Every structure is written in structure tokens, then in C-alpha cells.
Amino acid sequence: MYKSYETSIKNQAMTLREKIASISFSYVMFILILAGIGVTMLYSAANGSWSPWALNQLLRFGLGFAVMVVFALTDIRVFMRYAYIFYFIALVLLIIVEVSGHIGMGAQRWINLGFMKLQPSELMKIALVLALARYFHSSSLQAIESIRGIIIPTLMVFFPALLVMTQPDLGTALMLVFTAGAMFFAVGVQLWKFGVLILGAIVSMPIAWHFLHDYQQNRVLTFLNPERDPLGAGYHIIQSKIALGSGGMFGKGFLKGTQSHLNFLPEKHTDFIFTMLSEEFGMIGAVFVVIINFLIIAYSYSFALKSTSYFGKLAAIGLATNFFFYVFINMAMVLGLIPVVGIPLPLISYGGTVILSVMAGFGIILSVHINRNINIGKD
Amino acid sequence: MNRDNDKGKVLIKRSLVLGVVKFLMFIVIIARLYYLQVYQADKYKTLADENRISTRLLVPPRGVIYDRHGEMLATNRQNFQALMVAEQTPNVQETLDAFKKIMPLSEAEEEKIKKDLKKNRSFVPVRIKDNLSWEEIAKIQLNAPDLPGIIIDEGLTRFYPFGEKMAHFIGYVSSVSDNDVKDDPLLEVPGFKIGKAGIEKLYEKQLRGKGGNLKLEVNAYGRIMKEIEKVEGIPGDRIDLSIDSRLQAKAYDSFGEESGAAIVLDVNTGEILAFVSTPAYDPNALSQGVSTEEWKELSSNEKNPLVNKALSGQYSPGSTFKMVVALAALESGAITAQSRSFCAGKMILGNHTFHCWKNFGHGYIDVVQALQHSCDIFFYETAQKLGINKIAEMARVFGLGKKVNIGLENEKAGLIPDTEWKRQRFGESWQTGESLISGIGQGYILTTPVQLAVMTARIANGGYEVEPTFRKVTTGARLNFKKMNIAPVNMELIKQGMYDVVNTPGGTAFGNRIDFNGQKMSGKTGTTQVRRISMKERQTGVLKQEDLPWKLRNHALFVGYAPHDNPRYAVAVLVEHGRGGSTAARIGGQILLEALKLDASSQPLE
Numbered sequence: 001m002y003k004s005y006e007t008s009i010k011n012q013a014m015t016l017r018e019k020i021a022s023i024s025f026s027y028v029m030f031i032l033i034l035a036g037i038g039v040t041m042l043y044s045a046a047n048g049s050w051s052p053w054a055l056n057q058l059l060r061f062g063l064g065f066a067v068m069v070v071f072a073l074t075d076i077r078v079f080m081r082y083a084y085i086f087y088f089i090a091l092v093l094l095i096i097v098e099v100s101g102h103i104g105m106g107a108q109r110w111i112n113l114g115f116m117k118l119q120p121s122e123l124m125k126i127a128l129v130l131a132l133a134r135y136f137h138s139s140s141l142q143a144i145e146s147i148r149g150i151i152i153p154t155l156m157v158f159f160p161a162l163l164v165m166t167q168p169d170l171g172t173a174l175m176l177v178f179t180a181g182a183m184f185f186a187v188g189v190q191l192w193k194f195g196v197l198i199l200g201a202i203v204s205m206p207i208a209w210h211f212l213h214d215y216q217q218n219r220v221l222t223f224l225n226p227e228r229d230p231l232g233a234g235y236h237i238i239q240s241k242i243a244l245g246s247g248g249m250f251g252k253g254f255l256k257g258t259q260s261h262l263n264f265l266p267e268k269h270t271d272f273i274f275t276m277l278s279e280e281f282g283m284i285g286a287v288f289v290v291i292i293n294f295l296i297i298a299y300s301y302s303f304a305l306k307s308t309s310y311f312g313k314l315a316a317i318g319l320a321t322n323f324f325f326y327v328f329i330n331m332a333m334v335l336g337l338i339p340v341v342g343i344p345l346p347l348i349s350y351g352g353t354v355i356l357s358v359m360a361g362f363g364i365i366l367s368v369h370i371n372r373n374i375n376i377g378k379d
Numbered sequence: 380m381n382r383d384n385d386k387g388k389v390l391i392k393r394s395l396v397l398g399v400v401k402f403l404m405f406i407v408i409i410a411r412l413y414y415l416q417v418y419q420a421d422k423y424k425t426l427a428d429e430n431r432i433s434t435r436l437l438v439p440p441r442g443v444i445y446d447r448h449g450e451m452l453a454t455n456r457q458n459f460q461a462l463m464v465a466e467q468t469p470n471v472q473e474t475l476d477a478f479k480k481i482m483p484l485s486e487a488e489e490e491k492i493k494k495d496l497k498k499n500r501s502f503v504p505v506r507i508k509d510n511l512s513w514e515e516i517a518k519i520q521l522n523a524p525d526l527p528g529i530i531i532d533e534g535l536t537r538f539y540p541f542g543e544k545m546a547h548f549i550g551y552v553s554s555v556s557d558n559d560v561k562d563d564p565l566l567e568v569p570g571f572k573i574g575k576a577g578i579e580k581l582y583e584k585q586l587r588g589k590g591g592n593l594k595l596e597v598n599a600y601g602r603i604m605k606e607i608e609k610v611e612g613i614p615g616d617r618i619d620l621s622i623d624s625r626l627q628a629k630a631y632d633s634f635g636e637e638s639g640a641a642i643v644l645d646v647n648t649g650e651i652l653a654f655v656s657t658p659a660y661d662p663n664a665l666s667q668g669v670s671t672e673e674w675k676e677l678s679s680n681e682k683n684p685l686v687n688k689a690l691s692g693q694y695s696p697g698s699t700f701k702m703v704v705a706l707a708a709l710e711s712g713a714i715t716a717q718s719r720s721f722c723a724g725k726m727i728l729g730n731h732t733f734h735c736w737k738n739f740g741h742g743y744i745d746v747v748q749a750l751q752h753s754c755d756i757f758f759y760e761t762a763q764k765l766g767i768n769k770i771a772e773m774a775r776v777f778g779l780g781k782k783v784n785i786g787l788e789n790e791k792a793g794l795i796p797d798t799e800w801k802r803q804r805f806g807e808s809w810q811t812g813e814s815l816i817s818g819i820g821q822g823y824i825l826t827t828p829v830q831l832a833v834m835t836a837r838i839a840n841g842g843y844e845v846e847p848t849f850r851k852v853t854t855g856a857r858l859n860f861k862k863m864n865i866a867p868v869n870m871e872l873i874k875q876g877m878y879d880v881v882n883t884p885g886g887t888a889f890g891n892r893i894d895f896n897g898q899k900m901s902g903k904t905g906t907t908q909v910r911r912i913s914m915k916e917r918q919t920g921v922l923k924q925e926d927l928p929w930k931l932r933n934h935a936l937f938v939g940y941a942p943h944d945n946p947r948y949a950v951a952v953l954v955e956h957g958r959g960g961s962t963a964a965r966i967g968g969q970i971l972l973e974a975l976k977l978d979a980s981s982q983p984l985e
Binding site: 140182185186187188241243245246247248249258259262264278282283287293294304305310313314331336 | 385398404412427430599
């Protein structure tokens with residue numbers, strides 16, 4: 001007890017200068033590279049223009065960067081202390097969006113803050129990871145391995161996932177479930193429970209199918225057979241594959257992607273920006289982006305492993321997993337491996353909330369790293 | 380504490396598993412990238428180019444058709460059309476209404492425009508009206524401020540300066556139909572027209588030329604971004620025809636309101652100098668497309684303007700056939716120059732009476748006189764002695780009974796009967812009476828006006844088997860045609876008879892003789908009945924032709940050549956229901972006179 005107190009005192013005493021010095025330079029570099037690629041691609045998407053996307057994206061990234069630095073320099077225990085409150089705020093915001101959507105002008109996913117549109121579902125991705133990390137931090141392995149011990153965290157996942165699903169935003173709902181699932185796995189929930197859950201999911205699939213909106217059903221059907229509707233929903237996947245494939249090994253060159261610039265490729269500045277990148281910079285460029293993303297995740301893992309606190313470890317792994325699902329789902333989607341679910345490629349796709357949420361996540365991961373020697377008690 | 384340790388170990392172990400899974404999932408992404416971008420790159424590059432490159436065919440200008448003197452018979456004329464680009468006008472309907480104030484549009488036209496506008500994207504020009512006159516263009520330009528989105532575009536359309544005068548051999552062009560063989564991508568170009576009849580159809584391949592290529596880069600909405608490559612096409616070949624447009628025009632005009640056909644041949648080269656079938660259609664109208672009503676009117680006209688009578692019309696040659704019968708008889712020895720028959724106006728064979736056209740007969744008459752007066756009795760007797768097979772044999776030597784094959788469509792072969800033909804056709808043996816009426820070119824015998832022209836040319840040139848052609852013969856020399864095995868003395872007798880027909884008093888065409896600086900015409904008239912004259916009518920007096928309805932009047936024929944002593948031009952004229960041979964002889968005379976005049980004026984100055 002005394003020793004840990006000593007350590008925590010010692011760490012608490014870390015000066016700002018020391019904290020800044022211990023920020024992982026490589027990690028920040030990877031993030032800057034990704035953001036730079038993003039701005040470059042948005043410049044190309046606008047046919048070589050800073051407007052309407054590239055400059056805006058740069059400004060948002062600047063804001064996101066500030067958020068990351070502030071979070072990185074924040075004591076890890078603050079995140080733990082406010083994890084549940086943060087979670088409830090996010091949940092209430094989700095409910096507000098849901099209710100106002102019903103009362104107001106149809107489906108709505110965001111709250112207008114004036115300078116930007118805040119998507120509570122993006123907040124929830126961070127909040128859920130922190131809340132689960134705190135919950136499992138305080139649980140014993142016995143509790144985790146018991147059924148009763150995972151009822152509360154399961155509900156913590158269930159409610160926001162349900163709310164997001166009804167927005168409707170299937171992609172984000174799935175991301176919440178997958179990220180939480182990965183955390184459940186990491187903390188040691190027995191595999192057979194996942195088996196039961198998956199079995200239950202398969203059994204309830206026909207029922208869930210009826211709850212899906214028509215356009216979601218169409219997306220799944222079109223994914224299974226893109227030629228079903230070559231001018232409609234299948235058009236996106238077909239044109240994306242053509243753009244990717246025609247890019248070849250070395251690409252068509254910056255600003256020279258024909259599929260993108262002649263508008264055959266839809267949503268080239270948002271969900272399909274990876275396609276555009278692959279068309280212009282070829283497989284070399286695409287693999288480079290994959291590697292940078294992988295390095296970010298790998299570094300996050302190493303930070304997690306170095307952390308002495310369970311909360312820090314789990315939070316970093318959860319946030320890294322969240323980031324991984326963004327990247328994987330987006331890439332797999334534009335490569336025609338999974339249905340089009342509308343998940344952007346973080347830091348590269350155009351979009352403010354995602355930048356903020358991902359950068360906040362990186363900030364927390366950096367904080368885990370900086371505060372790796374702080375041992376946090378069970379309460 | 381132990382449990383806590385375990386809890387931490389589980390987290391690390393499971394996290395590492397998760398990490399490995401993530402790594403593997405990234406490997407899947409990279410594998411997929413490899414599959415699409417390297418393994419299948421060629422396939423997708425092709426697809427991307429198909430997306431991006433729109434290849435348009437450039438229509439080459441169609442070959443010009445000239446007459447023998449370089450006069451244009453079919454050419455391409457600038458066609459100005461008004462187009463509308465929907466995206467350039469704030470209100471399509473308002474612009475259309477403003478346009479209608481300047482130039483009326485029929486309801487059908489307006490409906491089609493609106494359909495086209497709806498069908499095409501807003502930047503695609505849609506045709507509002509074509510074949511604009513200069514005044515109409517001026518009006519549109521003057522009102523341009525009220526006509527946003529209206530542009531004037533220039534294209535080429537086929538133009539036939541002589542209109543219907545050349546219709547039946549030039550033919551016309553029209554849109555590609557489903558039945559046409561699509562052997563050339565040009566045929567898929569909207570609005571492309573191909574030869575549908577006549578020379579336009581015969582020389583379609585040469586006239587069409589070769590399409591050029593325009594490769595354009597287009598965006599996803601079909602808008603043109605830039606030109607990638609342009610390969611000009613090859614214009615169609617020019618075609619030089621044997622036709623003399625001035626003679627053709629004269630020949631056409633000399634028919635007036637009559638329905639019929641006339642062909643003029645160069646007797647040495649076989650070149651077709653004039654080729655007339657009247658009445659005709661306007662090929663300009665057909666090329667631009669006629670309405671259903673106009674088409675109905677053309678096809679229901681009793682004078683059949685759509686039928687090429689020179690080639691598709693089969694008629695009894697009547698007395699114009701007598702030269703063939705006379706030659707067959709002279710060559711076989713059935714008669715000689717001195718042989719005479721006595722014509723009493725009729726002849727009885729079995730229980731049939733055969734009449735000469737002259738009621739009271741010609742008296743004693745030899746072959747030259749028989750031709751001059753067109754005595755029927757002489758040829759009845761000659762045919763009786765000769766038999767049908769000898770007549771048929773000679774007829775075939777002169778090109779009758781088979782197609783001349785000048786390449787135009789719907790040609791008929793005519794019919795030269797013989798005993799074998801009758802047995803096969805009817806299973807009956809040939810009757811002597813049938814030989815008699817064959818002797819005066821009636822009965823089963825059918826010929827086309829073109830065949831009669833060929834026959835006449837072969838007589839005029841002294842027995843060379845000249846073949847007709849529409850192509851200009853550049854050598855100017857007599858071609859190597861086969862010489863018939865006919866004694867020149869017999870040929871001279873026939874020519875003497877034909878000379879007397881026109882130039883000796885009493886000849887059936889004496890009234891239609893011509894004299895151009897001593898150059899005269901020889902010829903032979905023919906009149907064929909299209910109805911049977913009953914015994915009763917003969918007794919009460921045969922009805923005058925003028926009293927009969929047009930459809931029941933006799934056909935009039937004339938074949939001739941000029942100059943009589945050094946033949947150059949042969950003509951065959953048919954006038955449907957033209958009453959009597961002299962109607963045709965008058966036209967034939969006018970045509971040959973014109974030919975002689977033109978010949979004189981085109982001779983180089985010495």
C-alpha cells in the first residue's frame with residue numbers, strides 16, 4: 001500500500017514538462033502522417049482545391065490535436081473517476097437525439113453545437129470503452145467469469161447499441177458491439193459465452209432482419225450480389241472495385257484518378273476515400289496506409305502492456321480496438337469484403353466528429369502511456 | 380492478490396490473441412488489395428477505361444455521284460438544324476413557345492421534342508427542327524435573346540439537285556432499318572442513312588466511306604471533359620455515271636404527264652445515257668422521310684411512281700419484236716429479201732381469224748416493206764414457217780428474256796417462250812396459232828424497256844452483244860463485245876426496214892422523223908393491246924382509243940437509233956396506255972434529236 005502510494009505521489013508530482021517529454025514522438029508522428037495523407041486526399045477529391053474539404057479538415061484536425069494533447073496530459077485517474085459520468089452524459093445525449101428525432105424532422109444523428117455537429121454516438125464509443133474499463137477494473141476474475149458479473153456490463157453495451165441502431169446507424173451500433181465484445185474477450189469472459197451469444201444472434205437474425213430498414217436490407221442483399229442492382233446500390237461497390245483495381249501497383253498519380261475525378265466513384269471524400277487513395281497511389285500507397293494504421297494499433301498495445309494499472313491497460317486496448325474497427329470495417333467495405341455500412345476511415349475521411357473522437361481516444365492512450373507507472377487501486 | 384495477478388495475466392494473454400487477430404485481419408486487407416490491384420488489375424483497368432472513354436464514330440461525307448460530264452447528281456448539302464440544350468434555358472416550355480411563334484411546330488413534332496428532352500440528360504442537344512432555310516436561321520438569330528438554349532447546328536444531308544428526274548436510277552438514302560445487315564459500326568450511329576434503292580444502294584460500300592473515331596473522356600454523367608484522340612474518317616468514293624444529265628432531263632420532260640419509261644444507250648459502249656421511268660418520286664423527300672399519308676399517296680397512285688418501269692415493267696414488245704422475227708427468218712433461210720407475202724387484212728388458221736392492224740391489207744409485201752408498214756400478216760406467215768423455237772433463239776441473242784443485270788433492284792427477266800417452256804409451264808404442246816401471235820410480239824412474250832434498248836443497240840451497232848452499264852466508260856473506245864453470227868447483209872435489210880419506218884412516206888413513224896444536219900433516226904413503233912377486242916366489237920367498229928378509260932388504252936412502244944448511217948445512240952420508249960406507237964415515236968424522236976444536238980455541242984473544237 002505504502003509503496004503504491006509512494007509511486008502515485010511520485011507520479012502525481014510529474015511536472016508538465018516531464019509529461020510532455022514522455023509523449024511518444026513516433027506515435028504522434030504516425031497520427032500526423034495519417035492526417036497529412038487525409039488532407040492531401042481531400043485536396044485531390046476537390047480536384048486540387050483546398051475548399052471545400054481540405055482546409056476545413058486541417059482546422060478540425062488542429063482542434064482534434066489540441067484535444068489529444070490535453071487528454072494526454074490529463075491524469076489517467078481522472079478518466080477513471082469520471083468514466084461513468086461521461087458514459088451517462090453520452091447516453092442522455094443519445095436519448096435526446098432519439099427523442100428529438102421522433103418529435104422533430106425525422107431521423108437525426110447529431111446535436112448542432114453551432115460550430116460543429118456533435119454525434120453522441122461518437123462520444124459513446126469512447127465513453128463505453130472507459131466505462132467498461134472502469135467496471136472490469138473493479139471486478140474480480142471470479143466475477144468476470146460468472147454470469148451475474150457480466151450482466152451489468154452487457155446492459156451497458158446493450159442500451160447505447162440499441163439507441164444507435166434505431167437512429168438508424170447500423171455501422172456504429174455494430175462497432176460498439178464489436179469493441180465491447182473484444183473487451184469482454186480480453187478481460188477473460190469464457191469463450192462458450194460468446195458461442196451462446198453468437199448462436200443466439202444467428203437464431204434471432206430472421207427477427208432482426210425485419211427490424212432493419214429497407215435500405216439496410218438492400219445493402220446486405222447488394223453486398224451478397226453487387227450485380228443485383230448495378231445502377232443503384234451495387235454501383236458503389238462495383239465502381240469502388242474498378243477504381244481500386246485500375247490503380248494497379250503504382251497508381252494513376254496524384255490528382256489523376258479517373259474514377260474519382262470523373263465522379264464514377266461515389267462518396268470519394270468520405271467513406272470511399274481509401275478507394276481514391278488506392279486509385280491514385282496504387283497498392284504501394286494503400287499498403288503504406290495500412291501499415292501506419294497497424295503501427296498506431298501496435299504502439300497502443302505496447303503502451304497498454306507497459307501500463308501498470310488494469311484500467312489503463314484495458315482502456316488502451318479498448319480504444320485501440322475501437323480504432324481498429326474503424327479502419328478495418330472501412331477498408332473491408334470499400335474492398336467489397338463486407339457490406340457498405342457507412343463507416344469512415346479515421347483521420348483521412350472528411351468529418352469533424354470522427355476526428356475529435358479518434359483524437360480524444362489517442363489522447364487517452366497517450367495518457368495511459370505517460371501515466372504507465374501509476375497503480376490504481378480497485379476503487 | 381493472486382486472483383488479481385491472474386486477472387492481469389488473462390488480460391495480457393487475451394489481448395495478445397486479439398492483437399494477433401487484428402494483425403491477421405490486416406493481412407486479409409493487404410491480400411485483397413493484391414488481388415484487386417495486381418492480380419485483377421488489367422480487368423479493372425479495362426473497365427475503368429470503358430467508364431471514362433466514350434468513343435464516337437465520325438460519319439464521313441458520302442461519296443458524290445456525278446454524271447458523265449461531271450454534273451452532280453447526288454451530293455451532300457449543309458443542313459442547318461435548330462437544337463435545344465435543356466440546361467441552358469431557365470424554362471424549356473417558355474423557350475419552346477417562343478420558338479413556335481417564329482416557326483410553327485406540329486403537335487407531333489412538339490411531342491417528340493419533349494420525349495427526347497425527357498430521355499436525354501439536360502446537356503444533350505435535342506433536335507427541334509432541321510432543314511432550316513437561310514431566312515429561318517436569320518429569324519432564329521434575330522430572336523436569340525428570347526430563345527435561350529436554342530443553338531443552330533450544321534450537318535450534312537443528301538441532296539439530289541435533279542429531284543425526281545433521276546429518281547429511278549439514283550435511288551435514295553434512308554435510315555437504317557432492322558432488316559439491314561449491320562456489317563459496319565457506322566450503321567449504329569443515330570440518324571445515319573444508307574442507300575435504299577438505285578445507284579445509292581448498288582454502290583453503297585464505295586459511297587459510304589469509312590467512319591472516323593473520336594475518343595472523348597466523359598464523366599459519370601456523360602458530360603464530355605476533353606478530347607483524347609481524333610481519327611478522321613475516309614470520305615466515300617465519287618461515282619462517275621454514264622448518264623448525261625441534260626439528256627436525262629430532256630427525256631424525262633418529254634413524257635409530260637404520260638406514264639412510261641425510256642432508256643438511251645451508247646450502242647458501242649453500252650453506257651446508259653438516260654434512264655427514265657415516269658412518273659417518279661422526289662428522292663429528296665424520301666431521303667428526309669415522308670409521312671405515312673405521303674407514302675400512301677405514292678404507293679396508291681395508278682401510275683405507280685414508285686415502280687421502276689424501265690426495269691421492273693414487263694410488256695409485250697408488240698411490233699418492236701418484228702426485227703427479231705425477220706432476222707431469225709432471214710438467217711434460217713425461211714425467207715429471203717425477195718420473199719413476198721400477200722396481205723389481205725386477215726388470215727385464217729383452223730377456225731381462228733388473225734387480223735392485220737390494217738383492215739384492208741397491205742397487198743404484196745416483202746420483208747423491208749413489212750417492217751416499214753408493220754404488216755402483221757407477213758409476220759404471221761413468217762412465224763408460221765419459222766416456228767417458235769427459232770424465234771426464241773434469236774430473241775435471246777438480242778438479250779431478251781433474261782435480266783440485263785445492271786445491278787438495280789427488282790429487275791424482271793421478261794419472258795421468251797418456246798415449246799419446251801410451254802410443256803413445262805402448262806404441260807401442253809405448242810400451238811401454231813401461238814407462233815403466229817408471237818411473230819408480232821404478242822402472246823406470252825414479255826420484255827422490259829431496258830431489254831428493248833439493248834436489243835436496239837445490238838441491231839444498231841451491227842450485231843455486237845453490247846451490255847448496258849451505268850459506269851462511265853473512260854476509254855471512249857468500242858469495247859470488246861462478242862460479235863453475233865449474223866450475216867451483215869441480213870442486218871442491213873433490217874436496218875433498211877427501220878430506216879423506212881421513220882424516213883419513207885407510209886412508214887409508221889414517218890410523222891416523227893428527225894433531221895439534224897443530215898443525221899436521221901431509224902426505228903420501229905409498237906402498239907400493244909391491253910384488252911381483247913371481241914368479234915362483236917370488230918363488227919360494230921372498234922372503239923377509238925380516246926373513248927376508252929386510261930387503264931384500257933393500248934401501250935405505245937418505240938425503239939430507234941441515230942444517226943441512221945453511223946449509229947451512236949439507241950433508244951427504247953414505252954408509254955403506258957399511250958394509245959398508239961406514234962406517241963412513243965414522238966418521244967423517242969425528241970430524245971434522239973437531243974442526243975444528236977448534245978453530241979454536236981460536246982465535240983471538241985478542231
